[in-house]
Amino acid sequence: MMRNFMLSGLIIAGFLVSVPMLSAAERPASMLSNTCAGCHGTAGASAGHSIPILAGLPSEYFRRAMQQYKSGVRYSTIMGRIAQGYSDAEIEAMAAFFEKQQWISASSKLDPKMIAQGKEIQEKKCARCHLGNGQYTEYRLPRIGGQWSDYLAVLLKTVQAPGFKQPLPKLMKKSLEGLTSDELTALAQFYAAQQ
Secondary structure: OHHHHHHHHHHHHHHHHHHHHHHHHOOOHHHHOHHHHHHHOHHHOOOOOOOOOOOOOOHHHHHHHHHHHHHOOOOOOOHHHHHOOOOHHHHHHHHHHHHHOOOOOOOOOOOHHHHHHHHHHHHHHHOOOOOHHHOOOOOOOOOOOOOOHHHHHHHHHHHOOOOOOOOOOHHHHHHHOOOOHHHHHHHHHHHHOOO
16 A cells, blocks of 8 residues: 555656646747737737837847847846746747737838938948848848837937947948937838838
């Protein structure tokens, strides 16, 4: 009888140990991405002017950004702490999930004069990488055409801030050199207008 009791105890203990491991390994990407919905909207369709749209981002870009948040290479207010809670496999699963989601462009209030000024800047400084007015993602760049103008303006302006940790290509940093705050806002408005 004692032997049966011990055997039952071992079986139950083994089951209890394996259940958390199974549930963590089997969490679907849609469930993992629900954590993002509070800020980035359902399936990455952000409704916040200063929070980027994640839906349709290239998986490689999403994965790289999350790993940069996780390691502290990329500046964040909250994302670094959130990213540390995910394993590499979970980040990979979320990256694939968001890449498959349909992009829904932001609805920003825009100034036609700023859009025209931003178009000139884009053609001179940005078009060689951000093809299709920022809507093309084949080079694993994030889509910026149709992104929130407020988010883009803040991001562009912080690139010029001394000591700001935001890993960006050298060409992008060089392209933005010398642009005024108003010119960066105009560029953000141009890209936001690309629905």
